Amino acid sequence: MDFSIGELSRETGVKVPTIRYYEKEGLLEAPLRTEGNQRRYRHSDLERLRFIRHCRDLGLPMPAVRDLIELSQHPDKPCAEADLIAVEQLKAVRQRITHLQRLESELTRIADSCQGDHTVTECNVLRAFADHGLCKDDH
């Protein structure tokens, strides 16, 4: 019926200290304790933790997760805010992709400039790392 923290951890793949950390940060409610002061979780805690984990896997920062949880506790509110969080995160992810693609093209150029067959003094890799002026775009 109830889970220990270790069982919850096994069910969700979230490490034990991380679960305690989420509790401290207010993402998970503090569960009931046994007489010996150990945490005992219910099924609803399991669902909540899976929710948190999935949000985190999707890259949401903890404050956004907190907002979503808060929101989900007011079933009659309009869900525009949840929508907004998803859209914002999507925007952030797209920005990061663009940035990384610029890096990729720079690094490709840098790595291609050298086959590792000469000495450091004449190494184009080191030159390229030294000099931003050689880059095609800003990063």
Added chain:
Amino acid sequence: MDFSIGELSRETGVKVPTIRYYEKEGLLEAPLRTEGNQRRYRHSDLERLRFIRHCRDLGLPMPAVRDLIELSQHPDKPCAEADLIAVEQLKAVRQRITHLQRLESELTRIADSCQGDHTVTECNVLRAFADHGLCKDDH
């Protein structure tokens, strides 16, 4: 002839505390000091700092930067190691791009599932955040 730390900062765009931090971490050599204990840098420090900055902008972790600096001080060594660092970083960047692209497609799906026109109870965004089972691939 010599720069103060503020001038070095303005020249490179690296913040003053960050310069001191790089010194503490051994990326920059400790410069000479004035009688009043203030740092005075030379042109070679400027070049070194630009090198560091550029590496960091390209996403190299500090240990990799340290390795490159170490390397650049042995001009007769073969530069295979520098090449390797560039290639490894490239590989890491490509992995991150792949990962983010998966997130992007999930988030697109999630964000599209809702126009923000209903209440929380029936919100597909919240449902999608709750349930990894709805996702097409792992992330």
Added chain:
DNA sequence: TCTAATTCCTATAGCGACTAGAGCTTCAAG
């Protein structure tokens, strides 16, 4: 029922790469 192995508890510190602030000293311009 006893014991031993495992799991649990709290509290604290560490990671990477900075950034911010307090409280004080030195420098440079007028």
Added chain:
DNA sequence: CTTGAAGCTCTAGTCGCTATAGGAATTAGA
């Protein structure tokens, strides 16, 4: 010579965990 900007050191905070220490509770097997 004064004044205000810029420098100094030291400490703590950021984010999202993760690791460790030292002890208490639980559980499985004999």
